Amino acid sequence: MPVSSVARGHWVFGVVAVAAVAAACAEPREGTPTLAAFDEAAWAPPREADIPADSLGASIKRGLYLLRFTPESLPAYAPGGMRCTSCHQEDGLKATAAPLTGSHSRFPKYMPRSGAVVTLADRVNYCITRSLAGSVLPVGSREMTDILAYFAFISRDVPVGAKMAGANGLIAMKDTLVGDAARGKAKYETTCVVCHQVDGAGNGAIPPLWGPRSYSIGASMSREERAASFISHNMPQTAPGTLTAQESFDLAAYVNSQPRPDSPGKENDWPMGGAPKDVPYATKGHEPYRAPATLVPRARPADAIVPNPRSARGDKGTK
Numbered sequence: 001m002p003v004s005s006v007a008r009g010h011w012v013f014g015v016v017a018v019a020a021v022a023a024a025c026a027e028p029r030e031g032t033p034t035l036a037a038f039d040e041a042a043w044a045p046p047r048e049a050d051i052p053a054d055s056l057g058a059s060i061k062r063g064l065y066l067l068r069f070t071p072e073s074l075p076a077y078a079p080g081g082m083r084c085t086s087c088h089q090e091d092g093l094k095a096t097a098a099p100l101t102g103s104h105s106r107f108p109k110y111m112p113r114s115g116a117v118v119t120l121a122d123r124v125n126y127c128i129t130r131s132l133a134g135s136v137l138p139v140g141s142r143e144m145t146d147i148l149a150y151f152a153f154i155s156r157d158v159p160v161g162a163k164m165a166g167a168n169g170l171i172a173m174k175d176t177l178v179g180d181a182a183r184g185k186a187k188y189e190t191t192c193v194v195c196h197q198v199d200g201a202g203n204g205a206i207p208p209l210w211g212p213r214s215y216s217i218g219a220s221m222s223r224e225e226r227a228a229s230f231i232s233h234n235m236p237q238t239a240p241g242t243l244t245a246q247e248s249f250d251l252a253a254y255v256n257s258q259p260r261p262d263s264p265g266k267e268n269d270w271p272m273g274g275a276p277k278d279v280p281y282a283t284k285g286h287e288p289y290r291a292p293a294t295l296v297p298r299a300r301p302a303d304a305i306v307p308n309p310r311s312a313r314g315d316k317g318t319k
């Protein structure tokens, strides 16, 4: 029985009785799930050295190495120059770089970009097809299972539903500024070229920022505010935190104005509308924001689309 109707029924007996009934109703009944208190400050993800020496441990370790050496391990699925840890720095543990700690406890979840409730495996495939400009990794493959085993490992003791820092990806920029690509180019030449190169193609362990081997237009990093957040908190690699918010937006505007792989099916994102302002391509009710002049076509476009599960409330596109 709802507290309010119980309370109303006992009102005549006075405030004390109401309080007692309300307190009794607030007690969790047997079988009622409650969210365990989670002390994030006291929690730390387990490390590579904590991986157990058994079959599950072998899978977890393989998952970790797939994150670190993605194109070398999965050349058919990630043929470009990006690895998962190019963005999810420090093996997915770094708080300012879209941390993957706790991810196992956050899915399935509703993603406005998909207009659907998606699984963690689908979410991995979004990054493979968009952030790595690769091909869908079969769900149920050894490799996908290993990646998920690693995520479960670094989510140990995080309760389902816990609201952790980083649960929404990159930290939202307090000032949502507008970047100036010309100023960004000048800053790039003094601050970033040494590692990411004049042509943005990177070098060895340095990932590409643009060109055919970089992230696609459908990646979150292609949004000016998302890229500005990553740059502001994590770059330059040797001195993170030294750029102003405006410089980070300028750099993001310059980097995201450069050619990069296309993302097939991107026009179907945000099927209910409501795309963030800085999405660089057209979606329902949304005009492209500063689209790069050139997009590199994908070799196997059909393999770059993660099919959305149908909505439980009807057809795809029904919230």
Ligand code: HEC
Pocket (backbone or CB within 6 Å): 067, 070, 082, 083, 084, 085, 086, 087, 088, 098, 099, 100, 102, 103, 106, 120, 123, 124, 127, 128, 131, 132, 147, 167, 168, 169, 170, 215, 219, 220, 221, 226
């Ligand atoms: C170009 C950068 C980039 C690369 C490379 C990348 N990701 Fe991501 N990923 C992101 C960003 C950014 C987010 C968060 C979205 C946001 O902030 O809007 C994210 C989110 C995720 C999430 C969702 C986390 C959560 O709890 O919501 C998972 C899982 C994930 N990535 C897995 C991977 C895997 C696995 C790889 C490698 C196959 C990978 N990512 C490669 C940028 C990247």
Ligand code: HEC
Pocket (backbone or CB within 6 Å): 082, 085, 086, 087, 089, 090, 188, 191, 192, 193, 194, 195, 196, 205, 206, 207, 208, 209, 214, 215, 221, 227, 230, 231, 235, 236, 237, 238, 251, 255
């Ligand atoms: C000392 C070398 C170095 C410098 C300087 C540097 N980066 Fe990076 N950058 C890296 C490395 C290495 C990574 C991959 C992440 C990792 O391994 O921790 C990276 C990753 C990135 C990424 C995400 C991955 C990708 O390829 O898109 C962006 C965006 C980025 N850097 C932008 C910049 C910008 C903008 C500057 C200049 C302000 C800059 N970086 C300066 C080394 C550097």
